Amino acid sequence: MLLTDETKSVAEADAMAARGATINEVFAFLRTRLSLDAFGLLMISLPRADFPALSKLLPRMASDETQRNFTGNCGKVLLGQTVSFVRALAYNYAALRNRSLSGARIMDYGCGYGRISRMLYYYTDPEAIWAVDPWDLAVSLCREAGMVGNIAQSDYLPTSLPAPEAAFDVMFAFSVFTHTSRNATNAALSALRRHIAPNGLLVITIRPPEYWVVNPEYAPQADAFKAKHDADGFAFAPHGRDTVEGEATYGDTSMTLDFLAQNYPDWRIEGTDWALADPYQRYVFLTPA
Ligand SMILES: C[S@@+](CC[C@H](N)C(=O)[O-])C[C@H]1O[C@@H](n2cnc3c(N)ncnc32)[C@H](O)[C@@H]1O
Structure with missing residues (x-):
């Protein structure tokens, strides 16, 4: 309060x-x-x-139902998770780049209803913020709430994003690569690479293998998903929505740091972090290689 x-x-x-x-x-x-x-x-x-x-x-907040639908939580509990991530973002950007987020040009990729974008106004003016999502509902929710800044719809399998190239000091995707298929992950990481500034920082979240055990929906098959995660460095359970040309691009995903390092050589892992408020979202800080 x-x-x-x-x-x-x-x-x-x-x-x-x-x-x-x-x-x-x-x-x-x-x-x-x-x-x-x-x-x-x-x-x-x-x-x-x-x-x-x-x-x-100022923008109106999304309803509790919308907050829950996108994140599983709402209200102050969700704000606690949001603030933990934003503080980690600010701290790690300062530690890795020796700069603050003040005035930074920032993209919130897979922004949903604009949960984290709303917090970015604390650091930088709306003109420097891009909130991007492929889901028309997400983009409409941002616009209808009166979110300010740049709000744009991208593709589920993007080759580039509706934003300037080589321009972003900070790009982040919270709870996006925890959901994307292998093809959607490939497409998004390569599209994001086009828009990051040479000295920019990309922050993504990934899920550890324990996720398959703690989510009761998957617990019966947890061993199979964990085995896939261990063998391939990547495990994906499609939800069956967001199909692009018959392919499910969205579901639940876990991946390893080795998988990222081996498959995306145009990104280099610079650091990792996580917060007690949301321990199954592991933050990975990437720099353009
Ligand atoms: C769990 S929500 C997270 C929303 C927001 N980042 C947050 O943390 O509040 C996942 C978001 O990713 C978006 N999304 C789905 N497929 C995507 C893709 N292929 N590329 C980028 N975003 C995607 C969804 O539309 C949704 O808004």
Whole structure:
């Protein structure tokens, strides 16, 4: 919950918005007054009657049902996971690149309803943010919520993305390569490579083999999936939706770091991380080789 001082700051931002401040001016002010977590609490609470001007200017949060459908969680519990990832992103970018995320050009690939993109406003102005997803529903949810920045629909098996090439300081795909088929993984990693800046950082999440055991849906076949993971470095269970020319591109996926290193030589693994809030999403930091 927001402390009294933070609520006062949000009220000031609301007054600024009522006087006609731009969204960038409001974000700049909020960045100086709120922690990342407080900013997140505000973003997930919108629209709200006590801040009417801010509620007109800033994106509305997705419904709990939409949040659950995309991520399995909602509300503050999900915000805890989101913030853990965003803090790891900011920390590792600073550690590996000696730069902060402030002002960085960032792509959220497979953005869903814009869960993580909403948190990026804490660091960089909307013009520098690209939220991209192949699912028309995801893109519509972002647009209908009033998300600002660049929102675009990509292909399920992309050769390139609707964004500038060689341009992104940071690209990330959270809970995307935990779902893509081998072909969709190949296509996406090669498309992302075209858009990363020479000194950029790509962050993806992958699932460890334990995932097949902890997901009760797969527990009966866990040994088979783990054996596939160990033998090939990659295991995939299609969901049967999102078929492209008859091929299922979406399901549940686990992969190893060795698989990434051996199959995608135009990317180099620079580091890994994970957070207790969501231990089956392992973060992998990749640099263009
Ligand atoms: C589990 S959701 C995660 C959404 C978002 N990244 C988040 O963490 O809230 C997976 C997202 O990946 C998108 N997706 C599905 N197939 C994809 C593909 N081939 N390339 C990129 N994204 C894909 C889905 O449309 C969906 O929005």
